[in-house]
Amino acid sequence: MEVDRAARVEAALAGECFSVDFVGDAHRQVYRQVLKLREDANISMHYSPYSPFVQSSCVGKTRCVLEMSTLGVYICYCSLAGKDSSAYPPRTEFLADRLAESFTELEMVLYLNAWVLVLAVALEKGTSAVEWKDRQLPGSNSGIAQAVREKWEELIASHPAKGYEEDKRDRDLVNGEIMNDALERVQELLDGDHDDEDMDMDRMDSDSQGELVNLRVIFVFDEARGLTLPSDTPFSQLRRALRVFFVWTAYFALLLDTTAKVSNILPRKSDEDSSRALKIGISLLPPIYYLPTLQLNMPKPGLSVVEYSAPSTWMKYGRPVWAARMAREGQSEVVLRTKLLPWAQQKLMGGEISDEFAKDGKMTESQAMALLAAATGLQVCPRCPLAEKLAASHMNLVLRVTRDRSRVFVALPAEPILSEAAAGLLRSEKVKQNALMHMEAACLAGYATGGPRGEFVAKFILAAAVWDLAKAKQSGGWYLRPIKVRDFFRTLLVNNKRDITTKEAFSKVVSGLPAGGLLFFHSFVVVGKVPDTALLCRCFAGGLAIMYQADNNMPGANLILPIWTPQGMTCCVVSVKNQSHKGWWEGPSLEFLKSEFTKLKVGTRIPIVIVLMSMREPAVAAPNSWILWDGEDKRYLQLTCYGLDGNYGYLSMEVRGLLRNILVTRPDPLKDAEDIEAEWIKKMLPYQYEEVPDFVVSLA
Template sequence: MSLESHDSRTEAEHNDLDKALMKKIGQRWDLAFESPSLREIWTTLAHATCPTKSDDEYYDFFKDSREELTRLLNAAWKTKNFRAVRSLVYLNPSKKILIHKASPKDEMIATKNAWDVEYVGDSHEVLLETLRAMNKSAHAKYSNILPIVQSSGMGKSRCVHEAARFVFTLPLNTRPVEESSGYPPSDSQVFTYFRDATRGMITEARAACCAFFKALFSTSIKFLESNLSTNFKTPQELALAWRGLLQDKRGEFYADVCLEAKRLLAVGEIPQQSGEEVITLACDEGMRLRDVIRARVLSKVPTGEDIAIMLYVDEAHGLTSLVITEDPTRNMYTSFLSVAARLLGFDFVALTLSTNSSLSKLAPPMDVHHSARVVPKNTLFLQPPFTELGFDYYEGGRALFHPNTMSLKDVAEESFMIKFGRPLFWTRWEGSANVNWVRKDMINFAHTKLIGHGNILPTGASPEERERNGLLAAIGTRILLEFDTSREESRKREMQLVEGHMRIAYSVPIHRQYIRSGYPSEPILAEAAAHEMNSETQPIINVLSNSIDNGLIDKGNRGELVARLILTQAYDKAIQTSYPQPWKYSRGVTVAAFLTALISEKYIEDVLNCAPDGGRTPLKKAFKNAYIRFTHFAQNGKNNKVDTDAALAGIVRGMAVQVEHNQRDIDIMIPITLGEDKLREEIMTGILIQVKDKATPAALSISAKKINFFPADCQVPRPYITIIMQLGLQTAIDIRQYRLPLSAQELSSPSRVMTKQGHQRTTRSTENSLHPRYQINIRGCSGTVYGVVDNKDVYAKVLATRNVIQEHPRNAPRNLAALRRLKPVWERNKQCFEWIRVPALQGELDGWEDEDLPMEDEGIFVRGDPDTDAMLVDESDAFGPVINLGSMSH
């Protein structure tokens, strides 16, 4: 029998896994005297590669495939290269979501129906207020143009369409004609008109834009007079009637506009070699349109007090794709805006919208704007991009969840999860009640949007780059990635995720040098992200490590980033070991299942059996019917209290909480519900976590009482768990090694664990309290302590703090001495202080500065009063990481 293979791991990844496997085998067998059997090699390798199967399943497969496996295992053991065995399809089952796939026709029907779902929210009002304030001071060029920069599915098109009910609006969609699947449809005649205008000089393209605007305004006057002959009481009545007219006759309207624009160019009314003077012709026509509009309205609005004409260009990336022949660095979009920016003095505003890959071009930094070189600086003003679109508006701001009405199963239903976040998901759901498979395909739809498979690739981009961005998007959706805004490549990548991978733009500063963005809590998107992360064969920690090395991810707070990854992977593993495929990550798991996935097999029984100080009930009994549910993390604000109300909100949305960085007591809160009853505050508790990535051990304690986690009037005991994740502990030898530019395989994180139950102490912190505290203190970051850490060296690399000395590419003594002489930092060494005759200032430690070397005092803290904490050290291994078990009541 021939066994199928499928694998996408790199050679380096296989080498790392081979070393880890041989180390594990070496721990079980003394290879100098004995060798494991082929069946034992198979079981050990299978457990490491595919931990979701049982020993019986591994054995049955071995029996059924004995001949082929014997050949592969003999060859692998001889060479100590296990790639051929590890790559078997049996050990690499597809983790892709199993869903029904809606047809393209059904997809389009659902998209059109979503457009007709009743508009909810006040984003259009916020936009109009912004435009009116902008219009009052729109005197400089470009001050009348507002780019709307936002991620897909946030309701940009619906927002401006709704605003058109209140202001006379000229809607325009310039999506390329070949992108036929989009909705609303493209105004294809206009796109073709501008495409034809790019085949010459820049001045000719500009003349085509002038002709277009003059024709747009004059045709609007004709259409208004021939189709809407009555007067209107208010500008809003006229705007609404005009919007209805264009919904019926938009194709006819733009056909007339393009025909008139071509005529203007053909007869020379708009000269091909035009300058500033021809813009006056378009301005004059715009003023005529404004006057006609106001003459038709009985209630008069003073000039400058309100917007008279609003133009929006939807799918504006279509114009950026039209490169002008004379100068490939210029495109029709820049020419279009150059003309629109000069249409001042008649209460005209223009908006640009796009969902594709050119948002950075739509809102360029001030210092690189094409027109800035010819316009005096004091006459140019670029409006800050508008990002304030609707989020969490399913019920128009009313409550989606009421305590004691829904269970854990209820909040995990897709029909509930789609109500959170951007309008894309709930409008699609509401509009597809009678459309085949669309609702059943919702997770796959979110997954496709997240990884960008439906996106048109930008010029020069590769499918591989899109795939990398899709994986980064999935990781960011779940564990809060922050980009390094000081690096151009990082800013570019962040913008790409906004443009094509559902990352939401929070704000674009006025200087436009970078964007503030992120993935806020969207349960349906987090579910899709979980499937993407778990379909990836490359370890996620390697992705993070590479992203940090490449300068993409902000290096700050790496300990918390690694902690979020470890906790997320433990949750996913718990889902996979608790339920059969297809997995639904939003359904939640028991606390015991989560801890079993989080803690290494060697020590999980100690954790589950630990008791609170002053009590006897083991953890596994106290949390016997308790569940956690988190598919993603959310960033807590500085003033947002972490308590059981927050835990209730978290478990409803399926989110854990990352506490503000400057909070001292806890860093992470994972919500727990004590039972499967209807969700309410009275059954909520949590896992409270501190993360320490310093290279020295610490005596730490978390108290729910200190942070007021439980209500003051609570009378019923609720157990809770605290975890100290001391991730950064490395031996002095490890730190010294890391000062050299070593490979990841040479880096080290502590690997041995000592455990000891907490001791009873008669101190004030061990007094009995209402809420039992179960403490887990974990030192180190390796597979010895964590059940989801496979390659401790990569984790050590990500966690290690490196300064300018450590990152220097040449580590020869004289090179480093010369670098120190430049004094990037002041240290006690000869290079910094040879100029002063004080020997103490020139001291060194074995040739290395005593910078960050940790004290080699790893051991077991006896938890208790921080003033009287004792520490027990195992003399046999002062370097080993620790799981310190011993829970107390606060």
């Protein structure tokens, strides 16, 4: 009973996500992808005019597809979710049960025909695409699914399979002769519909013959794995039936699922069940997986630092599900701490926190990858079985699907609530250690890309310093709160050191740190430009640190930590180098680093703090050798910290040992990626800011 109640609550919450206003233009971007696939579909080259749409749960793919109705697209929707599932929209009982029992191509053709016939009646009555969509959602009494089921049964009764010879039936099905009358009827009605201006705006360029693809009807099969279990017969027959639409370009089909098991609904040629497809070498259309719906609740200008750093502000950034749940549960800090954050931890861990995890920090590989990805921007590029767990159970995003569908790249976005959830769990030393053990194994197996020059280790160390401070100064149960810059650097560079000389040197150097400076971040984002004050404000508002590749002809990324001061925004620049030789800090590299960040405009009285972080031990042993510069440039504070042994006393010996083992070169996630794939990956790791925001955030 308790499980049923929880499922009902989750379903109700999902329904509320569909009732709030749709933000952004993701539906237009996905529609462009569908148009391109529809243009490319060719009966002599491709097996069937359909494509899987695979992505994590709670990303918004179903809502995005349904929103294409605002562009004049008629969505013929069927959910194959489990009967006890909390999915929304729920299982389309009238159709899903019968589809699971459809084992012939003829039955599937007649299923499609039933939809076309019911749609024709609606079009004759002047039903718009949005009205058609609304009538298929829960709460509508229109009974479209029931009407389709009744028409389908009627067609099956009038077209018995035994009435067709095998060869003749195949020819009739492929040529669409069974459906021609209904298709022509709908085509005439669609051609006469010129009310929707958005359709013309969002069509792709004309094809080689100068004709526009007038894609107006999409058959949607949500939770598509329901077509493959317990056998793949319904799925196999459906995609054969869809071949009738090669000559009817107004139609296409999308198979939606949260699983990354792409090879089930888009098999490799070696797994193709059609001997004809193998013989003539026809291929399948690629999957859709790029869905830019994150960070919808963007920071608003005019908020104070207190308002920006309040959990009620930043916990709803990201997917619509967070804001919808806050609207349902309330925005008080008690509610957020006791209800929203534990729910985020469950989504991150793929279910209830187990007793073994709570006691000993024991976790699965996919849980470890989910935790570390949320906290450090880790990329994971596993083969499909692990990708399925990551994308379906742990709210990862699918970033790339290889051509042979055998490998899927995933990562978690830097959503503050997920990063907060991960940080809360990783405050435990046992959890940190066990997660890094899985990370080490995953790196050796090629599953994870920790950063080719030790960026993962550097990000982990910087985040762990914040966690360490949060342990001692936790307020009200929140794990990450704005902390003083001086406290952060003391933890990072001096913590637990007894050397008086080191402490005195540190005090001298940090005396010029900005007064009242606050540092606050959950995770890391990728940017493609030297950050300006507006970008720093925006990242501060979202609790985000920055990864930036400086144009200094040196390997390695720079990690930028936004710092708020009463006088304005500044930053700490951590230049990460993991060279095999010692003495890398000598010579012209310092000048390159300094000149690059003079482009960042800050107040003349506010210094930029530059920290050179080497993952190797220095050659010199002087007690104050960690100080690189002192007094050369009064506008900058420049500190140097060395390898794992000499610094980071807040990390245990076991954690430092594991981090040292991870400091090896990793595979490049962009290797062999096509240009368009590379661009998508860059944009989704997890965000990439290319332009200055339209507004300047005021943090006065």
